[in-house]
Amino acid sequence: MPVSADRTPKKPVTTVDRSIPGAFEGETVTRRRFMTGTVHTAGAIAMAAFTLPAIGFAMGPVFEKREERWEAVGPIGDFPDDKYIPRTLTVEPGIGDVGKSTVYLRKYNPKLDSEAQDEYSAFVAISTRCMHLGCPVRFVEASARFICPCHGGVYDFEGKRTGGPPVRPLDRFYTRVRNGLVEVGPRYSVNSELKRFSPRDPGQPLDGIGPYLYPARPTTRKIPGT
Amino acid sequence: MAKLTPPLPGALRPKPKRPSENGNGATTPKDKLAEVGVSAVDWVDERTSLSAGARWLMFRKVPKGTNWFYTLGSATMFAFLSQAVTGVFLAMYYDPSATRAYESVRHITNEVFLGEFVRGMHKWGSTVMVILVFLHMARTFFFGAYKYPRELNWIIGVVLLLLTLFMSFTGYLLPFDQRSFWATTVALAINGTGPLIGPYLNDFLRAGPEFGVTTLTRFYALHMLVLPGIIAALIGAHLYLVARLGTTAPPWMKADISPELRRDEA
Numbered sequence: 001m002p003v004s005a006d007r008t009p010k011k012p013v014t015t016v017d018r019s020i021p022g023a024f025e026g027e028t029v030t031r032r033r034f035m036t037g038t039v040h041t042a043g044a045i046a047m048a049a050f051t052l053p054a055i056g057f058a059m060g061p062v063f064e065k066r067e068e069r070w071e072a073v074g075p076i077g078d079f080p081d082d083k084y085i086p087r088t089l090t091v092e093p094g095i096g097d098v099g100k101s102t103v104y105l106r107k108y109n110p111k112l113d114s115e116a117q118d119e120y121s122a123f124v125a126i127s128t129r130c131m132h133l134g135c136p137v138r139f140v141e142a143s144a145r146f147i148c149p150c151h152g153g154v155y156d157f158e159g160k161r162t163g164g165p166p167v168r169p170l171d172r173f174y175t176r177v178r179n180g181l182v183e184v185g186p187r188y189s190v191n192s193e194l195k196r197f198s199p200r201d202p203g204q205p206l207d208g209i210g211p212y213l214y215p216a217r218p219t220t221r222k223i224p225g226t
Numbered sequence: 227m228a229k230l231t232p233p234l235p236g237a238l239r240p241k242p243k244r245p246s247e248n249g250n251g252a253t254t255p256k257d258k259l260a261e262v263g264v265s266a267v268d269w270v271d272e273r274t275s276l277s278a279g280a281r282w283l284m285f286r287k288v289p290k291g292t293n294w295f296y297t298l299g300s301a302t303m304f305a306f307l308s309q310a311v312t313g314v315f316l317a318m319y320y321d322p323s324a325t326r327a328y329e330s331v332r333h334i335t336n337e338v339f340l341g342e343f344v345r346g347m348h349k350w351g352s353t354v355m356v357i358l359v360f361l362h363m364a365r366t367f368f369f370g371a372y373k374y375p376r377e378l379n380w381i382i383g384v385v386l387l388l389l390t391l392f393m394s395f396t397g398y399l400l401p402f403d404q405r406s407f408w409a410t411t412v413a414l415a416i417n418g419t420g421p422l423i424g425p426y427l428n429d430f431l432r433a434g435p436e437f438g439v440t441t442l443t444r445f446y447a448l449h450m451l452v453l454p455g456i457i458a459a460l461i462g463a464h465l466y467l468v469a470r471l472g473t474t475a476p477p478w479m480k481a482d483i484s485p486e487l488r489r490d491e492a
Contacts, residue, residue, distance in 0.1 A: 061433040061440065062426065092436045095324035098407065099438070133415040135408065150412070199435070201418035201428055213421040220435050 065219045069093075072181040073105060079123060079182060081107035084139050089173075089184055102128045103173055103184060104139050104146075112157060115194040120226060125173035125184050126159045131166040134202040146170060160192065167205040168192065174223060188222045198222045231278050232285040282469065289475035295369070296473060298362040303461060305355035309393075310454060312348040320400070322446035324439060327402035352394055359390050371474040379467040382460055389457050396449035402442065410445075411437065 020030060073087040084104035092099035104126040108117065115121060126146070130137045135150035145162070146155035154163035159170035169192060174185035189197045191206035198216035200206065205214075253261075271277045288296075319338055321330035334341040363383065366372050372380035399410040414437075418428040433440040475481075 059430060061438075062429040064434065066435070092438050094439045098324055099436075133412040135412065201425060202415040203419040204425070214418075214425055215422070217425060217429055217435055 062217070063219060068186055070176070070178075070183045070185045072178070072183050073103075074182055075180055076107075076177060076182060079105050079107050081109040081112075083141065084126070086139070087184070091187075102136065104128065105175075105182065105184070114158065115190075118226060120174040120176060120185075120223065122177060123175040123182050125175050127171040127173060127187060129171060129202060131161070131168045131170060131202050132164065137170065158194070159190075160194070167203060168207070168210075169194065171199065174226075186220070186223070188226075196222050196226055231281050232287070234281070235285060283465075286469060286472060288473055289479065291476045291479040292473065293476065295365045295476075298358060298365050299468070302355060302358040302362050303465075305351060305358050306457065306461065308351050309348060309355060310458075312344050312351065313450060313454075315344055316348055317450060320446075322400070322443050324402070324442050327400065327442060331401045331403075352397060356390060356394060359387050363387065368477075369474060370477055376467070376471055376474075379464060379471070382464050382467070386457060386460050386464065389453055389460070393449060393453050393457070396445045396453065399442065399445045400449065407437075 023030070069090075071089055073089070074085075079085050084106050086102050086104055088100050089103045090099055091101045106124050108115075108121055108124055110117075113121075113124065115124070128136045128138070128146075130148040130150065130153050132148065132151055132153045135148050137146045137148045137153065137155065139145075140147050144157045146159060147153070148164065148166070152164040153161070153166040155166070155170050156162045159172070161167075161169055169190050171187050171189050173187050176183050176185065187199045189200045189206060191197060191210070197206050197211060198221045200214055200216060204210065267277075316334065319330060319334045319341065321327060331345075334345050336342070366380065366383070395410075395413060398413075399406050414428055414432060417431070418424045420427065429435060431441075431444070432438065433444050
């Protein structure tokens with residue numbers, strides 16, 4: 001209980017002045033206060049000893065480094081450059097169908113594609129996760145558009161948003177060719193100019209200050225230099 | 227404390243014996259049995275003083291005009307208790323693993339005796355609880371019962387409302403069918419749109435960057451251990467404040483002002 005200083009007379013500083021029996025001269029902390037402080041400190045240490053590990057245990061996965069997974073999806077000849085071929089990919093191993101996701105693949109087409117070309121872009125792999133709130137989109141061939149069933153998000157052939165609520169183009173996966181097979185690797189996000197960013201969750205815009213408002217997780221980054 | 231304790235209501239006070247009963251002072255077996263009960267209660271009460279607390283909690287004065295709207299809080303509490311009991315029994319059959327959760331829920335619904343009924347109680351009861359929380363909140367708001375000195379109780383109530391909604395959110399995933407999986411995916415994406423902390427909060431809830439092996443167990447632990455514990459503790463605090471501060475009269479009741487005071491005002 002706080003007591004205002006002007007109402008109570010100031011206590012003498014040392015314990016001797018307060019005529020506490022057995023006090024040493026110049027002692028400023030009573031043994032009772034010392035013991036109280038010790039007990040509280042011991043209690044706080046005991047609390048921390050089980051609370052901090054428990055919190056760390058629960059937060060652990062946030063900081064866990066994940067290995068880069070590459071999955072072969074078929075020979076080069078399977079994928080034309082003017083239409084998409086759907087393939088099923090295991091995004092998260094160990095949980096059956098829940099960990100699988102559909103990805104749309106085609107060969108890079110210099111006439112259509114505006115994404116910068118490098119070793120990972122010989123094939124274009126578009127994620128089916130809508131960038132509004134994460135529903136699965138479907139490629140409708142008749143209109144050459146990706147369409148989301150939930151809230152009407154529409155994306156063009158390149159995966160750029162052309163209508164509805166999504167905040168950025170569809171995410172993509174790194175691709176590479178090994179032994180004549182197309183392999184699909186980690187996911188990355190793109191902004192409206194198809195510039196690559198570390199993977200983000202749906203609903204997080206990447207234009208303007210977006211990348212700063214929605215920081216990438218420190219453990220899953222895009223491949224350096226891409 | 228003794229002074230503050232309200233007296234027992236008349237119906238509960240021991241009555242003196244009629245002269246015609248046992249006029250000769252003999253005790254019947256019924257009297258002896260009653261005596262055993264009374265002494266057992268007295269034995270506990272002498273060591274705990276529980277009866278004073280029980281009287282303080284239960285035999286409070288309530289204002290004139292108290293009506294059925296004042297039962298919405300208790301109704302919400304009973305909805306919570308019903309959720310707790312049905313939830314505990316559902317946990318006996320439910321298996322929170324991503325590959326077997328759906329199968330165990332199907333087993334509860336189709337094969338366990340009364341399984342469909344208990345699961346239905348829990349499922350529909352959750353909706354009932356949310357509705358009751360909002361009705362209780364509306365009653366408090368429209369009756370002005372959130373005003374001094376009951377602001378803290380309003381704040382605790384708001385926290386309880388949020389916890390109730392978080393219970394609904396974590397419970398929705400548990401059947402692990404298509405609807406609950408996609409609803410949770412969407413809800414997590416909504417959560418992730420919170421600037422700066424959204425992405426990190428999502429990683430915590432999902433236990434990683436993607437919906438993974440331990441997401442379901444994490445939701446299950448939050449749903450059946452963490453949140454109910456906090457809710458039960460806060461309900462205790464909420465009830466303590468209700469008992470301590472008393473309830474308000476409805477706004478249409480006029481205060482009874484004594485004639486002297488009225489003359490002073492004029």
